[in-house]
Amino acid sequence: MATDPLGIAEARSQLGTLVARAVHGHQPTTIRRSTTERAVLISEADYEELLRARRELEAGHVAEAITAHARGEREMMMTYDSKEALYADLGLPTPGERS
Known part of the structure; x- marks a missing residue:
């Protein structure tokens, strides 16, 4: 409510x-x-659940990107200079950034 x-x-x-x-x-x-x-x-428990859900959502996006790359439907860099570059390539907000 x-x-x-x-x-x-x-x-x-x-x-x-x-x-x-x-x-x-x-x-x-x-x-x-x-x-x-x-x-x-x-509550801390609710906060932890939100973090867990966000990690699962991000993992799903990563898995989709990898699958699309394997099918040749998506180009990806093979090495990254920073965590920010990796997240940007996957279309994800960097940790701590509002999604």
């Missing part, structure tokens, strides 16, 4: 409750600092 974002001062005053809600109820809370700066408070 989505709720309206909380201002940072209000979130600070309710932090214990918000953490308990995230951990025990798996309910995320969006916190806004301004109209453009927002963050989401979630």
Whole structure:
């Protein structure tokens, strides 16, 4: 269930409750600092699940790219100067970059 974002001062005053809600109820809370700066408070377990899902999605993209290359449908560089170059060639955001 989505709720309206909380201002940072209000979130600070309710932090214990918000953490308990995230951990025990798996309910995320969006916190806004301004109209453009927002963050989401979630449990560590939910965060780990999101990271796991992202890795699986990225692995699927890599497998697809390798299969397409093997069929001759995609050109790929065979060596990379950096991790960023590899990710760019595969069409993936670099780790830490917003996808």
